[in-house]
Amino acid sequence: MKEGAQATSQSRVVYDRLAAHYDRAMRPLEGWLLARLRAKLMTELPMGGRILEVGAGTGANFAYYSDEARGAASELSREMLKRAREKKRPTQVHLVCNKAEQLPFADASFDAAFATLVFCSVVSPTQAFAELRRVVRPGGRVVLLEHVRPEGLLGKVFDALSLVTVPLFDDHFNRQTAREAQRAGLQVERVDKHLRGIVQLIVCRV
Ligand SMILES: C[S@@+](CC[C@H](N)C(=O)[O-])C[C@H]1O[C@@H](n2cnc3c(N)ncnc32)[C@H](O)[C@@H]1O
Known part of the structure; x- marks a missing residue:
């Protein structure tokens, strides 16, 4: 197995294990901050367009989709996806099991794509x-x-945290996602910073 493929299957194993506890563990964060930001993110997506969600997890975003939404929600872990399947979602949003690094869709098949708390885990951003x-x-x-990863001294703390969170939860606390998106050729139009820049809403154009 190639190195990247091995790391991806490791991510799958980690999230298969976390799946049963995920929603409960996230509940305090949802009430405090995430629910509001999930709702905000949805307002950045085009109404009526074909939408792709990557790393949909247990379907935490489904409650924020508009009823008319159509497209696909993809996820790597079968156990996370099993929980997502149990949640209510718009009838025209289909669930797909696959990795973000190899999407099973034709070129330009979506008007927009989004992800929440996913690029900290993907093996190859x-x-x-x-x-x-x-695909967009x-x-x-x-x-x-x-x-x-926040700027300044706190960034160093997050570098250290990553040494623990990557082996435990497959979670990189020091990713510089907006910069990586730009390097990969996306146009970063806006970055809204929350919690001293630790949490960011990153709006890009293809
Ligand atoms: C922290 S959870 C976030 C789940 C959900 N988006 C949310 O906001 O609650 C990260 C998710 O990304 C998925 N994931 C990790 N690596 C992935 C990859 N390479 N491709 C697709 N999904 C991946 C995990 O299986 C997990 O469901």
Whole structure:
């Protein structure tokens, strides 16, 4: 197995294990901050367009989709996806099991794509962004809600935290996601910073 493929299957194992506890563990954060930001992210997506969600997890965003939404919600872990399947979602949003680095969709098949708390886990953000650039039509939007490495001294703390969180939860606390999106060729139009820049809403155009 190639190194990247091995790391991806490791991510799958980690999230398969976390799936049963995920929603409960996230509940305090949802009430405090995430629910509001999830709702905000949805307002950045085009109404009526075909939408792709990557790393949909247990379907935490489904409650914020409009009833008319159509497209696909993709996820790597079968156990996370099993929980997502149990949640109510718009009838025209289909669930797909696959990795963000290799999307099973034709070029330009979506008007927009989004991800929440996913780019801290994907093995190759560069490859995943290349796939988003391919499957979202030129001029379409890619919107991300991510926790990232903050600037300044706190950044060093997050570098240290990553040494623990990567082996435990497959979670990189020091990703610089907006910068990586830009490097991968997306146009970063806006970055809204929350919690001293630790949580960012990143709005990009293909
Ligand atoms: C922290 S959870 C976030 C789930 C959901 N988006 C949310 O906001 O609650 C990260 C999710 O990304 C998924 N993931 C990790 N690596 C992935 C990859 N390479 N491709 C697709 N999904 C991936 C995990 O399986 C997990 O469901």
